[in-house]
Amino acid sequence: MAEPGTVTLDAGGRIVAAGDWTLAFLPALSDRVGAVKRRRSDGATIDASGIAHLDTAGAQLLLDLAGDSKDGIGGLDEGRRALVDTVAKAKAAAVAKPPERPPGLIALLARTGAAVETTWLNAVMLVGFIGLMLATIARVVPNPRRWRVTSLFFHIEQTGLDAVPIVALLSFLVGAVVAFLGATVLRDFGASVFTVELVGYSFLREFGVLLTAILIAGRSGSAFTAQIGSMKAREEIDAIRTLGLDPVEVLVLPRALALLISMPMLTFIAMLAGIFGGAMVCIFNLDISPGMFLQRFHDTASVRHFWVGMSKAPLFAFLIAAIGCLEGFKVSGSAESVGGHTTSSVVQSIFVVILIDALAAIFFMELDV
Amino acid sequence: MSAARETVIEVRGLRNQFGEQVVHENLDLDVYKGEILGVVGGSGSGKSVLLRSIIGLNRPAAGSVKVFGQEVTQLGDRERSLIEQRCGVLFQNGALFSSLTVAENVMVPLREHHNLPLALMQRLAALKIALAGLPAEAGAKFPSELSGGMVKRAALARALALDPEILFLDEPTAGLDPIGAAAFDQLILTLRESLGLTVFLITHDLDTLYTICDRVAVIAQKRVLIADTLDKVERFDEPWVHDYFQGPRGRAAESAAHAAKEH
Numbered sequence: 001m002a003e004p005g006t007v008t009l010d011a012g013g014r015i016v017a018a019g020d021w022t023l024a025f026l027p028a029l030s031d032r033v034g035a036v037k038r039r040r041s042d043g044a045t046i047d048a049s050g051i052a053h054l055d056t057a058g059a060q061l062l063l064d065l066a067g068d069s070k071d072g073i074g075g076l077d078e079g080r081r082a083l084v085d086t087v088a089k090a091k092a093a094a095v096a097k098p099p100e101r102p103p104g105l106i107a108l109l110a111r112t113g114a115a116v117e118t119t120w121l122n123a124v125m126l127v128g129f130i131g132l133m134l135a136t137i138a139r140v141v142p143n144p145r146r147w148r149v150t151s152l153f154f155h156i157e158q159t160g161l162d163a164v165p166i167v168a169l170l171s172f173l174v175g176a177v178v179a180f181l182g183a184t185v186l187r188d189f190g191a192s193v194f195t196v197e198l199v200g201y202s203f204l205r206e207f208g209v210l211l212t213a214i215l216i217a218g219r220s221g222s223a224f225t226a227q228i229g230s231m232k233a234r235e236e237i238d239a240i241r242t243l244g245l246d247p248v249e250v251l252v253l254p255r256a257l258a259l260l261i262s263m264p265m266l267t268f269i270a271m272l273a274g275i276f277g278g279a280m281v282c283i284f285n286l287d288i289s290p291g292m293f294l295q296r297f298h299d300t301a302s303v304r305h306f307w308v309g310m311s312k313a314p315l316f317a318f319l320i321a322a323i324g325c326l327e328g329f330k331v332s333g334s335a336e337s338v339g340g341h342t343t344s345s346v347v348q349s350i351f352v353v354i355l356i357d358a359l360a361a362i363f364f365m366e367l368d369v
Numbered sequence: 370m371s372a373a374r375e376t377v378i379e380v381r382g383l384r385n386q387f388g389e390q391v392v393h394e395n396l397d398l399d400v401y402k403g404e405i406l407g408v409v410g411g412s413g414s415g416k417s418v419l420l421r422s423i424i425g426l427n428r429p430a431a432g433s434v435k436v437f438g439q440e441v442t443q444l445g446d447r448e449r450s451l452i453e454q455r456c457g458v459l460f461q462n463g464a465l466f467s468s469l470t471v472a473e474n475v476m477v478p479l480r481e482h483h484n485l486p487l488a489l490m491q492r493l494a495a496l497k498i499a500l501a502g503l504p505a506e507a508g509a510k511f512p513s514e515l516s517g518g519m520v521k522r523a524a525l526a527r528a529l530a531l532d533p534e535i536l537f538l539d540e541p542t543a544g545l546d547p548i549g550a551a552a553f554d555q556l557i558l559t560l561r562e563s564l565g566l567t568v569f570l571i572t573h574d575l576d577t578l579y580t581i582c583d584r585v586a587v588i589a590q591k592r593v594l595i596a597d598t599l600d601k602v603e604r605f606d607e608p609w610v611h612d613y614f615q616g617p618r619g620r621a622a623e624s625a626a627h628a629a630k631e632h
Contacts, residue, residue, distance in 0.1 A: 023493075023532055027485055055532035056564065060496050083563035090499035094492075333513035334467040 003052060005029045007036050007065065015040060015065065018050030021058025029058075033065050049075025059087040122348075129326045130318075133256060136248045151254035159220040159255075160262025164269060166219070171203070171211050171270040175277025178202055183286055192286050196296045199278030204305035205364075208271035210357055213316040216263060217349035221324035224255050225345040228328025229338040237329070247329075256321035263317035264310060271309065304369050312360055319356065320349045374401040377535060377567050378423055383432035385418050392418050394591040396432070400535075405561055405568040406596070407578045409613065410588030416571045417461065419588065420537055423569070424458055425449060436535070454482055457528030461539040463520040465512040471498060471523045472508035478530045493530075501526035502556055518549045529560070535567045536560075542574045554580050575619055579626035587613075 005019035007029070015036060021029065046066055051058070062084065066072040076084060102110065140146050182198040228251055231237050240247050275297070282288040288296075327345035331337045378400035385393040392415040400406050410416050421427035423434055425441045434441045436452055444452065465474050475494040479485060485493070498508050501522040512520060521541055528536060538557070542550035558581045560566055572578060578585055579599065586596035587610050595605045603614045603623075613619060 023479075023483060026483070026489065026493075030486075030489055056496060056500065056529070057493055057532065060492070079563065079565065082559070086500065086559055086563045087496065090496055092499075094495035094499035094505055334511075336467050337513070 005051070005058065007032050009036055009039055009044075013040075013044050015044055015046045016050060017046060017048045017062065017065070018052075020053040021051050021062060022053050022055045023057045026057050026061070029061060033061050037065060037067075044072075046073045047075050048073050048080070051080075054080055054083060056083070056087055059084050060091060063088055063091055126322060126326060130322050132248055133252060133318075133322060136246065136253060137257075140249055140253060146249070148250070148254050151250075152258055155255050155258030156262050158223070159216065159258055160265060163216065163219055163262070163266060167212055167215055167266050167270050168273040170215065171208065171273035172277035174207060174211060175199060175203060175274030176281050177277075178207070178274075179278035179281035180285070183281065193288065193296065195278070195282055195286060196288070196293055197300050199275055199282075200297050200301040201305060203271050203274035203278070203309075204301060205309050206357065206361070207274055209267045209309045209312045209316065210353070211274075212263065212267045212270045212313070213320065213353040213357075214350055216259065216266065216317070217320050217324075217353060218346055220259065221320045221349045222342050222346050224321065224324030225327040225331075225342045226338060228252075228325055229331035229341055230335075232329060232331045233333060233335065233338060252321070252325045255325060256318060259317040259321045260314050264313040267310060267313040271306070308364055308369060312357065315356065316353050319352050323349045323352065374404075376400070377402050377437060378569070379433075379435040379438075380419075380423065381433045381435075383419070383422060383434065384430045385415065385422060385427065386430050391591060393422075393429075393432075396588075396592045398586060398593050398596060400567060400569055402567055403561070403565055404583040405557065405570060405581050407582035407585045408569065408571045408588060409573070409578065409585060411609065414588045415591070416588055417539055420458075420539055420569065420571060424453070424456060424537060454478075454531050455534045456537060457531065457533035457535070458537045459521070459524050459528045459539060459541055461543070463512065463524035465520060465524055465527065467512050470509055470511055471503070471515070471526070474512070474523065475508075475527050475530050478527070482531065494526075497526040497529050498523070500529060500560070502552060517544045518546070521545065521553070525556075532564065533566070535569065538568065538570045538572075540571055540573065542572065542577055547576075550574060550576065551580075557581055575614075575622035576625065579622050580629070 003019045004025045005017070005021040007015060007017045010016055019025070046062070048054075048062060054062075059080075062073060073084060101107065179195050179199050182195040183192055186192050186194050186198075228237070231251075237247050237251075240250055279290065279293050282293050283290055324345050327341040327348070331341050376399050378398070380396060380398040383393050383396040383398075384391070396419070398419075408416050408419070418427060422429050423436065423441070425434075425444075428442060437455065439448065439452060441449070441452065465471070466477065469477070472491065472494045475497050476490050479490050479493060495505065495508060499505065503519060503522045503526065507515065507519060507523065512523065515523060521544075525538075525541070536557075541557070542553050545553060554577050557568060557570070561568055561581075570577070570582065582599065584596055585599055585602045587594045587602060587605070587607075589607070589609050594607055594610065595602055597605075602610065605611075614623075
């Protein structure tokens with residue numbers, strides 16, 4: 001029943017359209033219309049009575065053929081006339097203009113510039129947000145009636161307790177890997193026993209807190225962004241404001257304080273698990289007995305290493321919470337925006353954590369602790 | 370209309386249930402070619418579920434749903450796709466793809482089902498956007514940048530992309546201002562007249578019912594109580610139907626519609 005649409009120029013200069021002028025036959029028909037249009041004489045009329053089926057796409061083409069003057073089209077019944085009229089009206093309003101794109105080099109420069117500016121603005125905004133958080137803490141802490149204890153404990157459970165298994169397991173594995181590496185390198189010097197120091201120093205000073213921070217950035221920082229972001233997208237943040245509440249106080253503080261409390265605890269667990277992993281390798285692979293490991297660990301690892309590592313935990317916790325919550329507030333409208341900002345939150349948190357850790361390493365080295 | 374109207378949608382003995390809750394029980398409905406059928410019912414009476422059952426998004430617990438004479442529950446992927454291409458759906462909240470611009474949204478079905486050159490697709494998309502009553506600039510915008518009424522129109526443009534034979538509209542005028550809603554009604558009417566569409570329209574808007582619907586189906590008590598012309602539905606003796614059409618809003622819409630016709 002379907003019959004490809006045709007268009008021909010007859011001897012009298014009339015244009016005859018026939019067949020199905022529908023979407024299915026559009027590409028071929030479009031080429032034919034272009035060809036006929038070039039050869040047609042001015043004022044040529046179109047006979048459309050032979051058209052079997054006509055849809056909006058076909059009507060648009062028919063109008064193209066008639067040079068947008070619908071009077072030049074003959075042989076339409078009432079229904080089709082209405083269709084052509086509707087399409088003609090829409091066609092006059094429609095401008096098929098693909099969005100303009102600047103040429104490659106300029107686009108490259110523009111994007112680079114935009115990226116640099118965004119990075120700078122993000123940094124400024126983060127500093128501002130941290131200030132806002134501190135100001136809110138200063139306002140809320142002296143006023144116990146405004147402490148949100150339930151919310152705080154809920155978030156401690158979510159970010160702290162629920163993260164214990166994954167933090168412990170990963171630290172254990174990394175501890176074992178560090179011990180293996182140390183054992184392999186140090187064996188050549190006959191100094192395998194220094195593996196104990198290697199594991200101890202690295203986990204107390206760096207790896208315990210760093211692994212925890214990276215895991216928490218991926219696990220809780222992203223969750224903060226997604227939670228606050230979806231609330232923002234559904235106008236819940238606006239609702240909080242109109243109810244006379246402060247979103248920073250209601251949403252950000254419980255999360256930030258929860259992380260401040262749970263992160264040091266998780267870091268402690270990570271240190272223990274990492275050293276335990278190292279000890280396992282020493283015991284089973286290096287013939288160092290558990291007693292010997294403990295004795296050596298006790299003799300060599302001084303408590304200041306523990307405090308160096310632990311001192312970084314609250315700092316990382318605060319930064320991860322700040323970045324996670326701020327990215328949540330930046331969400332606009334769509335669900336896609338929530339996803340984009342969640343990714344951005346994790347990347348920024350991990351970047352900032354490693355950057356601060358590197359600066360701290362230099363700082364502590366200069367201080368000679 | 371003649372008695373031998375062509376039936377494009379035929380629902381028989383439909384039963385839908387979610388867990389313990391039965392939404393439809395023994396529901397029958399016919400939709401005829403070229404008509405605008407308004408579907409009304411209280412909130413939660415299963416209007417949207419009925420729509421979803423007809424377009425195959427919801428598998429009924431029992432009963433048969435035929436679209437263009439084919440049983441939708443028993444179609445293979447290929448036949449289903451062919452049927453779907455003949456149906457356009459406007460979801461309640463638009464359901465535009467948020468990562469694509471309006472023009473790209475309209476081009477999705479064109480791109481997937483037809484092998485058209487890009488320039489031609491862009492022209493077609495621009496035409497549909499204008500047909501749906503949106504300004505040309507709207508094509509380059511993302512759904513999140515549009516107002517509620519514009520989202521509805523953009524969604525209509527996408528539903529019209531393949532020149533469907535049946536158009537399903539789920540509360541198209543909800544959330545539009547009265548001027549926008551009236552313009553939308555006129556748009557549906559024009560499209561029906563010129564494209565010969567069959568329209569399945571779920572609405573709460575009494576003005577829409579009085580202005581453009583040929584027949585009205587009332588869903589209550591888990592089935593279609595009556596599906597007939599407005600005159601007959603208005604006089605139907607059932608408390609809910611009576612309250613619906615004889616309430617203050619129903620009366621106002623009716624008199625407005627009569628006044629418009631006399632002019």
